[in-house]
Amino acid sequence: MPLLLNIDTATEHASVCLSKDGHVLGMIESTEQKNHASFVQPAIRQLMADAGYPLQQLDAVAATSGPGSYTGLRVGMASAKGICYALDKPLILIHTPEVMAQAVVSREPLFDPSFLVCPLIDARRMEVFTALYNASLSEVQPPHAAIIDESSFSELLNEKTVVFSGSGRTKLKGIVSAPSALFSDVQHHAGDLAARALKAYESRLFADLAYSEPLYVKEFFNPQPKL
Structure with missing residues (x-):
């Protein structure tokens, strides 16, 4: 019964959830796309505290890998990678x-x-x-x-x-x-990521912590202001 932390910041609707054997134990959501970076870490701390689990008990961390918001993808993957590196946990990446x-x-x-x-x-x-x-x-x-x-x-x-x-x-x-x-008006959330992450975990489909990157699909374009 794997305990998974699921992080989705790929679109305007961000959420994190904790799942055990595919069942959602708790979830926190945000619709403020420009604040995904400030949302994720506090939300993870609150989520784990509310559920009564320390991060060390996680079996893996899952994140949406893209495509989606360039900034959002980097925020989510950096958070997931950081936890995995620190705690020596496997990383699961699922396409948005x-x-x-x-x-x-x-x-x-x-x-x-x-x-x-x-x-x-x-x-x-x-x-x-x-x-x-x-x-x-x-x-x-x-x-x-x-x-x-x-x-x-x-x-x-x-x-x-x-x-x-x-x-x-x-x-x-x-x-x-x-x-x-x-x-369909159905809005996805980290609970849906949890369902896909469980299948990946059971199949041992883990991402490479060192070399995995967001799936941007197309290159980021940042127009330079005219001088």
């Missing part, structure tokens, strides 16, 4: 869209096993970070960046019913009217 898909499959009332799940993370303008999963959460398309337009997913929607979720779904909802396109 997989965690989002877990939320839809487990909590969307209208979801059917024949559907596909397509999480969409807003990446500004008409761009999104996305991936595609089936009902068993096997990866159909890996995480990637995409530009949304009227023809997006048209071939796929001619063959399958697809449930779109995440902050980028509103971009698609405004321009795609195919009846096979469904839109």
